[in-house]
Amino acid sequence: MPFLNSLSGRFLVLTVIFVMLAEILIFVPSVARYREDYLLARLERAQIASLALLADDALDADLEKELLNNAGVFNVVLRRDEMRQLMLSSPIPAPVAATYDLRDPSVLALIGDALRSILEKEDTIIRVIGAPTQDAGLLIEVTMESQPLRRAMLDFGERILVLSAMISAVTAALLFLAVRRILVAPIRKVVRHMQSYADAPEDVRRIIEPNASLTELRAAEEALQSMQQHLTAALKQKDRLAQLGGAVAKVSHDLRNILTSAQLFADSMERSDDPRIQRIAPKLVGSISRAVNLCEATLAFGRAEEPPPSLTRVTVSGLVEDVLEGERLAAEGHLCDLRAEVPPGLMLRCDPEQMYRVIGNLVRNARQAIIATGAAGAVTVRAAETEEAWFLSVEDTGPGLPAKARDNLFTPFQGGARKGGAGLGLAIASELVRGHGGRLDLTRSDDRGTVFTIRLPKTEISENSGRP
Known part of the structure; x- marks a missing residue:
């Protein structure tokens, strides 16, 4: 696709990919944190329900069941000291499949437990152990179903993904517009200058004037300006040399004819009886001969035919x-x-x-x-x-x-x-x-x-x- 081959298109795609990668790196710890908060909330509600037992040691069975349903657990064990336990309980439909201790978990342990909770599709019974709030005891322990936790985590993850996609789209669009304005538009301007200059490199009005605000683009414009100035000067000099070459060829042609006549006069001087003229005449003849040869060589050079x-x-x-x-x-x-x-x-x-x-x-x-x-x-x-x-x-x-x-x-x-x-x-x-x-x-x-x-x-x- 032409759009994907452009700088703007590729930058847009890379922005979306990088933002999604960042959101994925945030997603897993966020889900693990949500799972921890979910379980801590269950422990807190279970602790509140168990406190009713302190007020009345003989709770009605229906009231005990209602407290456990509100807490979302099957039973509660609150150990207040080494000798005494308070317990609310109801029948557990299956054996406990896994136990999670939230009293001092590591980050890697929380992330691993969160991934296992999401991948576990069967409804199992899990035990959760934590520290009571407000230092109300040594520990609190509950048993509960795993699927409500999984559904809550999936719902939270879906919301996170939708939000991530929206953030990615908005960020990519803003960066796309920024790159087009800050980078792509100046580059296209430089390209237009180059195309305009290529149409008439001898025209100094087409030489680019650096005005970019970005340091790198301005350096590129200044380098292009310097190159264009040197090239324009070289082309002008080339034209002048070509014109000069034509003029020199014409002058050499006429000068050769004049020197040929002078050579004839110099030849006649050699027959003079004057000793000084006899001494100078051969030198004059030699000099004129060399001048004639030089004119002929100049004409050959103008035809790009300098003889070896x-x-x-x-x-x-x-x-x-x-x-x-x-x-x-x-x-x-x-x-x-x-x-x-x-x-x-x-x-x-x-x-x-x-x-x-x-x-x-x-x-x-x-x-x-x-x-x-x-x-x-x-x-x-x-x-x-x-x-x-x-x-x-x-x-x-x-x-x-x-x-x-x-x-x-x-x-x-x-x-x-x-x-x-x-x-x-x-x-x-x-x-x-x-x-x-x-x-x-x-x-x-x-x-x-x-x-x-x-x-x-x-x-x-x-x-x-x-x-x-």
Whole structure:
């Protein structure tokens, strides 16, 4: 049934069950207590009837019978002292089947006797012994039928069960209404908020506003609000990145055409007789070629088709020196020393163009950080190898990365290491290194400077593994 599968329905059923269990636990002691009171009342009435014998030792037989009928017993024995007994008696229809002593019974004994009295369907004769009221003797003893007691107990138990059922129904109904108002209604409200938000997650008006009075529900609403806020922000950023990607692709397309023309002009400069132009022209041609390749790679990235690295054996010293020479031209006039500590002859298996971009990005960031301080500094590129991997590190003596940059170091548009930076350089560098099956890590960044380490494994990687 749908109702029983709901929180309200199950709570209602459990409430009825628990209340009935509680009433049952109360029912048995209540019936036992009723039986004890019933028998004590018979003893008291029998004691009153026996006192008539004190006033007149020779009672009329009819009067004695009437006293016993009013007391509901067959005979009465009242022991006032060790030597004297007062007795009212009438014929007993059957032998005594059981004796119950009510002078100092235990709770378990009373409950056990009550259960036996209810289960006993045959009419038997029982003896009941108790203490006289008002200290009127040592003990009082009566004999009586068991069925009147059983009928009275059953009637009392029936009333208790009816009352228990009524209490259970009223309690369950009140709790049902309370749970629906206090718990179910707020939960349904949260569900409606979630459904509304799912229809348009970009709409900030659909983000839930916590207002529950219950601590647990308010905590759930606050957690949902935080999740929705982060998701909405992420979706907006995703849309902005998609739009930015389209714009970058368009700009890269046009820029590639412009740089192609510039490359033609640079080629003609190489034929100049000016020694300075002959020295700078190859660098210019190389830089323009790399810019063209970068534009083409940007267009491929916008199509989610970043090509895998084209692996070849490269001399590390030549690759690093090529990067440093270009950066030295950019650092002219500044106290920034760019140097390499690379073992001669060390070979590296990588994509030369992609690795040039990675090292160039790290060196450029380090150089700009030092120049921004206005003080002298140095950038050192080191290389080493083990049996398992090659290691390249870029170390500077700059001021170190800010906390925000360290927290979002390789996240596009969030991990900018310098003011005004877009935060793309390190993200692209990390992606290119991962394409080689390696890893780019921030080894250290404090007031002594910053160290980035590139680890490239020596194991071969397949063409598909080069895709990010």
